[in-house]
Amino acid sequence: MELYFCGSIRGGRDDASLYAELIEELSTHGTVLTEHVGTAEPEEDLADGEIHDRDVEWLRAADAVVAEVTTPSLGVGYELGRAVAAGTPTLALYRPTGEHELSAMIRGAGDIEVVEYTEIAVAADAMADFLS
Amino acid sequence: MELYFCGSIRGGRDDASLYAELIEELSTHGTVLTEHVGTAEPEEDLADGEIHDRDVEWLRAADAVVAEVTTPSLGVGYELGRAVAAGTPTLALYRPTGEHELSAMIRGAGDIEVVEYTEIAVAADAMADFLS
Numbered sequence: 001m002e003l004y005f006c007g008s009i010r011g012g013r014d015d016a017s018l019y020a021e022l023i024e025e026l027s028t029h030g031t032v033l034t035e036h037v038g039t040a041e042p043e044e045d046l047a048d049g050e051i052h053d054r055d056v057e058w059l060r061a062a063d064a065v066v067a068e069v070t071t072p073s074l075g076v077g078y079e080l081g082r083a084v085a086a087g088t089p090t091l092a093l094y095r096p097t098g099e100h101e102l103s104a105m106i107r108g109a110g111d112i113e114v115v116e117y118t119e120i121a122v123a124a125d126a127m128a129d130f131l132s
Numbered sequence: 133m134e135l136y137f138c139g140s141i142r143g144g145r146d147d148a149s150l151y152a153e154l155i156e157e158l159s160t161h162g163t164v165l166t167e168h169v170g171t172a173e174p175e176e177d178l179a180d181g182e183i184h185d186r187d188v189e190w191l192r193a194a195d196a197v198v199a200e201v202t203t204p205s206l207g208v209g210y211e212l213g214r215a216v217a218a219g220t221p222t223l224a225l226y227r228p229t230g231e232h233e234l235s236a237m238i239r240g241a242g243d244i245e246v247v248e249y250t251e252i253a254v255a256a257d258a259m260a261d262f263l264s
Contacts, residue, residue, distance in 0.1 A: 009235070011232060047240070048236040048240030052239075052242075072142075073235070074204050075238070077207060077208060077212070078213040078237040078241075080206070081217065082214075082217055084214070085213065085214055102206075103143065105184050105210040108182070109210075
C-alpha cells in the first residue's frame with residue numbers, strides 16, 4: 001500500500017517530531033511516500049515547481065492520504081483538496097490544543113474522516129482502523 | 133462574472149480588514165460570492181458541513197478564484213486545491229512579511245498565478261490584469 005502523509009512545512013514546524021512519530025507508525029501499514037515531512041530539514045534542494053509536481057504525482061499514486069491538521073497550512077489544505085477531488089480516501093488527525101479551531105472546510109468535508117486525539121496511541125488506532 | 137475570494141478564517145484573522153479591502157476592489161469586476169470572508173464575524177450560524185458544501189458549490193459556480201495567502205490556512209489551501217483540480221483560473225496574492233514563506237504547493241503550482249505585493253494598489257492591478 002502506498003501512503004501519502006501531509007504535515008505543515010512552511011506553515012510552521014512546531015509538530016515536526018510528532019509527524020515523525022506518526023510516519024513511523026504509518027510505515028507499519030505500507031510505504032510512506034512523503035517521509036521527509038517528519039525530518040528536520042524537509043525542503044531538499046528542489047525548486048517549488050519540482051516539489052509541487054512530485055507531490056501531486058505521489059498524491060495520484062497514493063492508495064490513501066493521512067494528514068496531521070493541527071497547524072494551519074496552505075500546503076496541507078491544498079493536498080487535502082486535491083485528494084478529495086481525486087476521490088482518494090483521506091484521514092485528518094487533529095489535536096484540539098485550543099490555538100486554532102479546525103477549518104470548516106476540513107471538518108465539514110464529507111469525504112474527509114476527521115479524528116481528534118491527544119495521545120499518539122489514539123492516532124495510531126485511528127490510522128489502523130482507517131487503513132483496514 | 134462570479135468570483136470566489138479565499139481568506140483565512142479559523143487559521144487566523146490578522147488580515148481580515150485587508151480581505152475586506154480586496155473584496156471591495158474585486159467587487160468592481162463582478163459578484164463576490166464569499167463577501168463574508170471580509171466581515172468581522174464570518175462564521176454565521178451554519179454547521180461545518182453546510183459551510184463546506186455551500187463553499188464547494190460556490191467554487192464550482194465561480195468563473196475565477198482570488199486568494200490572499202499570507203496567513204497559512206487549511207481552508208484556503210483546500211479551496212485552491214479544489215479550484216486547480218476543477219481547472220478554474222486562480223490568482224494568489226502574497227505579502228512577504230517575513231513570518232511565513234509561501235508554501236511550495238502554492239508557489240510551485242503551475243495553475244496558480246502568484247503575485248507578491250505590499251501595497252493594495254499593486255494587488256488591485258494584479259486582480260484587474262488577471263480578470264481581463
